[in-house]
Ligand SMILES: Nc1ncnc2c1ncn2[C@@H]1O[C@H](COP(=O)(O)OP(=O)(O)O)[C@@H](O)[C@H]1O
């Protein structure tokens with residue numbers, strides 16, 4: 441086994457997803473230790489990041505979600521400190537957190553994304569409603585966990601929804617409703633893993649369905665036929681490559697009623713708890729949780 445030295449599992453942090461990150465981090469520390477790796481929890485909210493060097497850490501396993509952890513900030517700090525870290529670099533992390541700019545890149549490369557419009561104070565809201573139809577989805581480009589995601593169903597409501605959301609992070613985008621099913625496909629070191637079908641019991645996959653309910657159904661292997669499964673994995677790999685994402689990521693998809701697949705968003709730091717989607721998918725191809733953690737750790741790099 442490669443010698444990783446003293447490994448800091450960066451967990452917790454400053455974002456609203458702090459608790460989820462702490463759960464993932466604890467599972468990762470236990471798994472790495474089981475593999476004989478000298479892994480320790482490190483929460484940058486409790487200990488200044490500069491302590492990494494002073495405490496002799498040689499490698500960082502990053503499982504900080506959201507602001508500062510997933511958006512390129514901590515990646516930049518680790519670059520400057522010269523500590524190899526897992527996952528995507530500064531630019532890919534920043535683009536992955538910005539649904540609008542990520543979509544622009546995917547679109548430019550011909551990858552299928554749901555039709556969308558960026559909303560502004562002076563948008564012609566009726567025209568957007570005509571263009572995208574109802575229902576449609578409106579969301580802030582730089583939040584997560586379904587925060588600020590609204591399904592707009594009534595004629596004439598778009599403007600007031602925009603007004604309610606415009607204080608949130610990033611551009612406000614309106615998107616055509618794609619209603620034939622929701623999927624997620626992990627990519628591990630450039631290889632597409634089995635897709636997962638997500639069936640929320642709520643109207644869509646909102647915050648409650650993600651974190652507080654136990655009736656969301658996750659199917660892995662999913663219900664895709666062989667061709668669509670292969671296509672989804674290819675699209676996921678291309679979607680990750682498009683923004684320069686590295687390590688382990690998850691690309692979320694929607695399917696329309698005719699069966700066409702669309703890239704919805706990318707998650708450059710997916711959850712790694714016992715219930716998370718990536719470990720479920722990896723298990724299907726014989727990669728257990730501890731092996732998955734080691735695979736990810738091997739991607740640690742600077743530059
Ligand atoms: N265009 C769309 N068509 C259908 N459902 C959508 C659409 N956009 C978002 N959703 C629903 O809202 C959920 C959250 O939206 P998403 O863009 O993934 O934001 P977040 O980053 O907060 O997860 C999705 O998982 C899906 O259930």
Ligand SMILES: [Mg+2]
Nearest residue numbers: 585586692705
């Ligand atoms: Mg999502």
